[in-house]
Structure formats: C-alpha cells, structure tokens
Amino acid sequence: MSSILVYIESLGGQLPKSSLPVISAALKAKSVLSINTVIGVLIGGQGTDEAAKLASEYGLDKILFIKSENAENYMAASYASVFAQIAKDNNSTLLMGPASSKGRDFLPRVSEILDAPQASDVIEILAGYTFKRPMYAGNLIAEVELEGDIKVLTVRTSAFPQPEKLSVSEVTEINIPVLKDENSVFVSYDTVKNERPELGEADIIVSGGRALKSKENFESVMYPLADVLGAAIGASRAAVDSGYAPNDWQVGQTGKIVAPKLYIAVGISGAVQHLAGMKDSKVIVVINKDPEAPIFEIASYGLVGDLFTVVPELIEALKAAKL
Amino acid sequence: MKKIFVPLKRVPDWQLKVKPSADGLTIDQTNLKWIINTFDEIAVEEAIRIRDKGVGFTEVVLCMIGPKEGSEQLRSALAMGADRAIHIITDEDIDSSQATKILAHIVKRDNYDLVIIGKQAIDSDSGQTAQRLSVRLAYQQASFASKIDVDGESLTVVREVDGGLETLKLKLPAVVSTDLRLNEPRLRSLPGIVAAKKKPVEEIPMSDIPDVGSKKVKVRKLSVPPSRPAGQKVSSVSELISKLKEEKLIG
Numbered sequence: 001m002s003s004i005l006v007y008i009e010s011l012g013g014q015l016p017k018s019s020l021p022v023i024s025a026a027l028k029a030k031s032v033l034s035i036n037t038v039i040g041v042l043i044g045g046q047g048t049d050e051a052a053k054l055a056s057e058y059g060l061d062k063i064l065f066i067k068s069e070n071a072e073n074y075m076a077a078s079y080a081s082v083f084a085q086i087a088k089d090n091n092s093t094l095l096m097g098p099a100s101s102k103g104r105d106f107l108p109r110v111s112e113i114l115d116a117p118q119a120s121d122v123i124e125i126l127a128g129y130t131f132k133r134p135m136y137a138g139n140l141i142a143e144v145e146l147e148g149d150i151k152v153l154t155v156r157t158s159a160f161p162q163p164e165k166l167s168v169s170e171v172t173e174i175n176i177p178v179l180k181d182e183n184s185v186f187v188s189y190d191t192v193k194n195e196r197p198e199l200g201e202a203d204i205i206v207s208g209g210r211a212l213k214s215k216e217n218f219e220s221v222m223y224p225l226a227d228v229l230g231a232a233i234g235a236s237r238a239a240v241d242s243g244y245a246p247n248d249w250q251v252g253q254t255g256k257i258v259a260p261k262l263y264i265a266v267g268i269s270g271a272v273q274h275l276a277g278m279k280d281s282k283v284i285v286v287i288n289k290d291p292e293a294p295i296f297e298i299a300s301y302g303l304v305g306d307l308f309t310v311v312p313e314l315i316e317a318l319k320a321a322k323l
Numbered sequence: 324m325k326k327i328f329v330p331l332k333r334v335p336d337w338q339l340k341v342k343p344s345a346d347g348l349t350i351d352q353t354n355l356k357w358i359i360n361t362f363d364e365i366a367v368e369e370a371i372r373i374r375d376k377g378v379g380f381t382e383v384v385l386c387m388i389g390p391k392e393g394s395e396q397l398r399s400a401l402a403m404g405a406d407r408a409i410h411i412i413t414d415e416d417i418d419s420s421q422a423t424k425i426l427a428h429i430v431k432r433d434n435y436d437l438v439i440i441g442k443q444a445i446d447s448d449s450g451q452t453a454q455r456l457s458v459r460l461a462y463q464q465a466s467f468a469s470k471i472d473v474d475g476e477s478l479t480v481v482r483e484v485d486g487g488l489e490t491l492k493l494k495l496p497a498v499v500s501t502d503l504r505l506n507e508p509r510l511r512s513l514p515g516i517v518a519a520k521k522k523p524v525e526e527i528p529m530s531d532i533p534d535v536g537s538k539k540v541k542v543r544k545l546s547v548p549p550s551r552p553a554g555q556k557v558s559s560v561s562e563l564i565s566k567l568k569e570e571k572l573i574g
Contacts, residue, residue, distance in 0.1 A: 076454065076464050076466070077457075077463075077464065080458070100485055101467065101482075101483070101484040101485040102484075102485070104450055104466075104467075105454065105466050105467070105484075106454070108419070108450070108451035108452075108453075108454035108455050109454045109455070109457065109458050109464070111420070111451065111455065112420070112423065112454065112455035112458040112459060113458055115420070116539075117418065117420060117539035117540045118419070118449070118451055118540070119540065120448065120449045120450055120451065121448065130543060133448075134448065134548075135446065135447055135448050135545070136335070136337075136341050136350070136445070136446055136448070137337060137445060137448065138548065139340060139341055139547075139548075140341060140343060140350070140545045140546065140547060140548070141545070141546050141547075141548045142542050142544070142545050143542070143543045143544040143545075143546075144540055144541060144542050144543065145540075145541045145543050146539060146540060146541075147539045147540075147541065148539045181463075182494075183463050183493065183494035184463045184464070184465075184491060184492075184493050184494075185491065185492045185493075186489075186490075186491060187479070187490040187491060187492050188489070188490045189484075189486075189487065189488075189489045189490075190487050190488045190489075190490075191486045191487035192486070192487050200485075204572070229573075237503070240504075241503075241504065246487070247469065247483050247487075247488070247504065248483075248484075248485065248486055248487050253448070254443075254502070254503055261572060262567070262570075262572045272337065273337075279551065283567075283570055283572060284551075284554070285563065285567075296554075296556075298551050298554070299554040300551075300554040300555075301554060301555060301556075301557050301563055301566050301567075302554060302555070302556045302557065303556070303557050303558075303559075303560070303563055304556065310560060313560045314560050314563070314564075317560050317561065317564045318564070318573065321564055321568070321573055321574060322573075322574055
C-alpha cells in the first residue's frame with residue numbers, strides 16, 4: 001500500500017510555526033489523490049523526540065523520527081539518503097517537504113536518488129498529480145503534471161494554512177544510521193540574534209528598501225515601527241545588498257516568500273522580484289515619496305510621502321491607538 | 324591542473340514581462356529577448372576569479388543545453404573570460420532530471436574537479452539541477468553560496484540559509500550553486516568580445532548523449548496570476564490608521 005511521506009522541519013525540541021503548513025499540504029494531497037496513509041518524518045539531534053510528539057497532534061497517520069548525533073547539524077547528503085531510505089521502506093509514492101532552505105537543498109537530492117520528477121514551490125494540489133507552481137518569478141502560474149512511480153514536491157508554506165489539532169498519531173523512533181561524510185564538514189552556523197517574530201511566522205511584516213539610505217537609518221526608522229506593531233522586519237534586495245539589513249531578512253523571489261495579514265513596505269520601489277515575494281499578503285500598505293513607484297500598483301493603501309517624516313508620525317499614531 | 328565546469332541556461336530577459344502562448348502550454352515567443360540566466364552568470368564570474376587566483380585551476384569550461392541560437396549567449400559568457408565552451412544542441416524543452424543526465428555525462432567524459440552553477444534558472448524556478456548533479460556524480464555539494472574560498476584540494480563555502488549563514492568545508496570534487504550576493508559579474512570588454520569569437524565551441528547534438536530519459540515534468544497550462552483588487556491612496560497617517568482599524572489590523 002502506498003503512502004505519502006512528509007518532511008517536518010524541527011528546531012531543537014521545537015516545531016516553528018512555519019514548519020506546520022506542510023502538514024496541511026500533505027493532508028490535502030491525501031484527500032485529493034486518495035492515498036491512504038500520510039507519514040510525517042522528523043530528522044535531527046537532541047530534542048527531535050519532543051518535536052515529533054508535537055507533530056503528532058495534527059491528524060497524520062504516523063510519525064517517524066530519527067534522533068542522531070550525526071543529524072545535529074544538518075547536512076544535505078545525509079538527510080537526503082535517510083529520507084530516501086524511509087521512502088523506500090514505506091513504499092511512499094509522494095514525497096514532500098517545505099521549500100525552506102533545507103527542503104530546497106536536500107529534496108532535489110532525494111528526487112535524484114529515486115530518479116523521480118519534482119515540482120518545486122507548489123502552491124496548490126490538483127487531481128491527477130498536477131500541481132500549481134509559480135514560474136518566471138511569479139509572473140506566471142503553471143499547472144505541471146508529474147509522471148513516474150514516485151513524485152517529489154517542495155511546498156511554498158505561505159500558500160497553505162496552519163493545520164488544525166486533530167487526532168493524535170502514533171510516534172515511532174527509527175534507527176536508520178545517519179552517515180557522516182568526512183569530505184563535507186559543517187564548520188559553523190551564524191545566526192542573527194532576533195527577538196522579533198520570524199518572517200515566515202509573522203502576522204505583520206514591515207519591510208524597508210533602498211530609500212532608507214543607510215544601516216543607521218534602517219535601524220532608527222524600521223526597528224521602532226516593527227516594535228510598536230510586534231512585527232517581523234523584512235528588506236528589499238537593494239537594502240540587503242547595501243548592507244542595511246542581514247541577508248536572512250530579504251523578501252522576494254530569491255529570498256523569503258511571505259503572505260502576512262499586513263505588509264508595510266517603506267521606501268521600496270517594487271522590483272518584480274520583490275513583488276513576487278510579498279504580493280499574496282492580505283493587506284499591503286505602501287509608503288513611498290515617488291507616486292510612480294511600481295509597488296503602488298499592488299498596494300491596498302498607498303501613502304505618498306517622505307518616509308523620514310511619515311514613519312515617525314505613524315509610530316506615534318500607533319502608540320496612541322493602543323492606549 | 325584542475326578544471327572548472329559552468330553549465331549555463333539561456334532564459335527570457337527578466338526585465339520584459341512574459342505572457343502565456345495562445346495554447347497556454349508555453350510562453351509567447353514574440354518579442355522575446357534572451358539572456359544568460361542571472362545566477363549562471365554569477366557562476367561564470369566566480370569560476371573566472373577562482374582560475375585567476377592561481378590556486379591550481381587552469382581552465383573554465385562553459386556548457387549550454389539549448390537551441391543553436393543560444394550561441395549568442397554562450398559567446399557573451401565566453402567574452403567574460405572563460406576558456407572554451409560546449410554546446411549541447413536541442414530545440415526540446417527538457418526537465419531538471421534530463422539536464423542533470425546530460426551535464427553528468429559531459430563532466431564524467433572530461434573529468435572536471437569543480438562545477439559551479441546557478442542555484443535556479445529564472446524561467447522555470449525549479450532549483451534542482453545542482454543538487455541532482457551532485458548525487459549523480461557523487462561530488463560534494465554546497466548550494467546557495469555567497470562566498471567561496473579555495474584552498475588546494477578543499478573549498479570553504481558560506482551558504483545563505485534560513486536564519487543566517489552556514490559555512491561548510493568540502494573536499495574536491497564538488498558542485499557549488501550560486502546565490503545572488505556571491506559576486507557582481509563583470510561587464511564585457513571589447514578585447515574580451517573579440518577574443519570570444521575565436522574561442523573553441525564544441526557542438527554536440529543532444530541525440531548523441533546516451534540515456535537522457537524522458538521528460539517527467541510536464542507543463543499542462545500557463546496562466547497569468549489573478550491581479551490584486553485595486554487599492555486606494557490615503558492622504559495622511561490618520562487616514563491610514565482609520566483604514567487599518569477598519570480592517571481590524573490594529574486595536
């Protein structure tokens with residue numbers, strides 16, 4: 001009997017909110033494609049058992065996890081070979097995972113190991129193994145059909161809802177060895193300390209562009225705006241390239257794809273590749289002094305004005321509105 | 324005497340808006356302008372810089388899979404300073420798995436030590452070929468590179484990942500895929516363009532490559548995404564605040 005295998009990304013003993021929509025996508029695939037079983041898979045080091053327990057509350061049929069010292073630091077080759085092995089052992093015909101930096105890195109390896117076709121960045125699951133996905137930086141939406149015994153997907157998590165808590169599934173530890181290759185060594189992971197919500201999880205995102213002109217301005221204008229709204233901070237490619245914000249904050253086709261309830265774009269002109277990363281946000285507010293900036297075309301509310309006066313005014317008004 | 328292999332894809336210019344063709348199966352071919360895939364151009368630049376460091380790499384070889392007309396983009400990449408090129412000629416639109424099989428065949432034939440390739444093509448946006456190639460060749464893998472340091476037989480690669488930057492150390496041979504911030508590709512110089520005209524390009528019909536397999540990712544329909552409902556201009560911060568209150572986005 002065939003099954004769907006879904007990779008659920010854990011972080012220590014935690015399941016970040018952004019790693020849950022892939023469960024909704026897997027359950028959707030189960031009903032659309034009439035496959036009996038969906039199996040969730042977690043791979044990691046310490047705490048993976050705890051994360052597996054958390055993942056078991058969303059109505060998947062089974063949760064399998066691998067907890068290994070060798071999986072503490074993510075490596076594409078070892079994660080891919082373990083995941084492909086689990087797929088073989090469970091006769092899985094549809095394999096999926098998030099289009100996160102890990103999913104985009106190791107799932108194409110799984111596809112190659114199993115000689116399977118892959119659809120990347122899927123936003124909708126249709127009948128007949130046909131999937132909707134953006135192409136040409138989101139300028140076109142394609143319906144692609146995958147042919148073959150095994151098919152692989154990466155899923156754009158912002159296109160699927162958070163899963164509901166349903167029946168609790170059985171959680172099983174499996175002991176497939178995670179091999180280390182001495183020819184690929186993990187050296188370090190440098191993360192930017194960030195007290196604010198993650199981009200992939202935030203209900204509100206405030207995002208700054210080139211018009212902020214410097215790192216200092218970016219900090220003095222955007223940070224207080226984020227803080228008053230409890231928002232995550234994003235940035236345009238131009239702002240990241242100029243060093244105003246860390247690379248991990250980039251919103252766009254080649255950065256993070258987001259769809260929050262509210263997206264406030266400050267001093268961003270609206271290059272195609274930026275729009276591709278945020279145009280599915282529910283409400284988009286644009287603050288820009290150039291009334292011709294292309295980003296106004298997708299704004300729900302546009303305010304033409306100098307960001308250096310408008311944003312401080314907005315912060316004061318938001319503080320007042322909270323009282 | 325190590326060699327660097329850089330696969331290239333010819334893609335429609337991102338500055339021109341693409342439209343679906345009448346049958347919805349491909350894109351409208353009228354008035355298309357073709358360029359080298361943005362990420363592959365970064366790969367060419369990085370390969371040339373590594374060769375010119377004098378750390379044991381002596382040759383940068385480009386490889387394009389595509390129609391005869393792609394030679395224009397291939398010559399343009401040669402003009403950046405690559406040494407020679409291989410052109411696998413086909414009019415077929417292939418998928419990532421097929422591209423991987425073709426590229427792997429050439430890498431095995433010529434024994435390249437390092438493959439540098441764009442992390443995705445900006446037309447199909449699939450982002451699979453680098454990782455697939457690494458598996459097929461049993462080469463080490465580092466994707467989404469924003470910095471590459473070469474030291475004899477090993478590479479130190481900084482990768483752009485969720486949450487920050489990751490550093491890996493790989494032994495050659497390896498496949499590295501490029502992210503945007505790796506470098507800024509150089510402009511072509513006139514002597515470079517002239518020299519490129521004389522550089523060797525080996526043309527191979529795709530039918531000469533064994534075991535390419537069949538296409539398993541089939542585009543059934545291309546369409547323009549629904550546009551957002553028209554928004555409105557607000558004239559002041561207080562008007563904006565009242566709109567956000569109406570939307571129940573703020574208290």
